[in-house]
Amino acid sequence: MTVGILGLGLIGGSFARAYSAAGHTVLAWDTDSTVLSFAKLSSAAAGDLTAQTAPCCDLILLCVYPGAALAWLREMGPKLGSGPVVIDCCGTKRSVTEPGMALAKEHGFTYLGGHPMAGTQYSGFKYSRSNLFQGAPMVIVPPSRDDIRLLVRVKELLEPAGFGSISVTTAEKHDEMIAFTSQLAHVVSSAYIKSPTALQHQGFSAGSYRDMTRVAWLNPVMWSELFLDNRDNLIRELDTLAEHLKEYREALAAGDRETLLRLLEEGKTRKEEVDGK
Numbered sequence: 001m002t003v004g005i006l007g008l009g010l011i012g013g014s015f016a017r018a019y020s021a022a023g024h025t026v027l028a029w030d031t032d033s034t035v036l037s038f039a040k041l042s043s044a045a046a047g048d049l050t051a052q053t054a055p056c057c058d059l060i061l062l063c064v065y066p067g068a069a070l071a072w073l074r075e076m077g078p079k080l081g082s083g084p085v086v087i088d089c090c091g092t093k094r095s096v097t098e099p100g101m102a103l104a105k106e107h108g109f110t111y112l113g114g115h116p117m118a119g120t121q122y123s124g125f126k127y128s129r130s131n132l133f134q135g136a137p138m139v140i141v142p143p144s145r146d147d148i149r150l151l152v153r154v155k156e157l158l159e160p161a162g163f164g165s166i167s168v169t170t171a172e173k174h175d176e177m178i179a180f181t182s183q184l185a186h187v188v189s190s191a192y193i194k195s196p197t198a199l200q201h202q203g204f205s206a207g208s209y210r211d212m213t214r215v216a217w218l219n220p221v222m223w224s225e226l227f228l229d230n231r232d233n234l235i236r237e238l239d240t241l242a243e244h245l246k247e248y249r250e251a252l253a254a255g256d257r258e259t260l261l262r263l264l265e266e267g268k269t270r271k272e273e274v275d276g277k
Helices: 010-021 033-041 066-080 094-107 148-161 171-192 196-200 207-216 220-229 231-253 257-275
Strands: 002-006 025-029 059-062 085-088 110-116 137-141 165-168
Touching (some): 002 010, 010 025, 025 033, 059 066, 066 094, 066 220, 085 148, 094 171, 110 171, 137 148, 148 165, 171 207, 171 220, 171 231
Parallel strands (some): 002 025, 002 059, 059 085, 137 165
Antiparallel strands (some): 110 137
């Protein structure tokens, strides 16, 4: 198949490497021409994704920020025709999928929202790898959850990436869940590392510190856009966390061992419930 990839960062670069390694033709585009040239030199891409080549693709993956993905759909939508299946891979869905589906209906191309649930704290093509998505979940937001033929086609198109599962949901549910599972963790990690004590942690830290601070090393431009896109859900999660933190602080300030034990036990029990133990 021929796969078009817009954006050659960690996600787009990993898709390019995965599809190329599986023997498919990858056409790519990136704002940085040096990155695109390197992708070609490393055999991750065979050519350019342009207005002329995009209609020839079987699959087009938009691996850019939500605003850029929507801008591309507006510019290229009238030129795509009915051939390609277009999937955006943005970290939020409501701001992209609603206008994207309207454009697809207007111009006759096939479009779905998508979110590969894989990544690292690093960004950029140099950190991409062909096995990034192996065994990882892929979330898709189709225009209709009852279009079995489309869902089967999408599963076949995504197969070379190696996803372990493909989940179907709505844009609203996706954004609600991602506020908790991803965005809140990034905010907490960013806030946690700002403690003055962090500058003195050498020799006093191990796994807990590494786990808490890993995603503080993030791409501020991308994450600020994602946070603002999903601010209603993220604010709700932050408020919930703040209320729980307040309970722990009050128990500590009062020297209330009984309440502190209860709070810790509740957290332990919830973790067991979530993990199915």
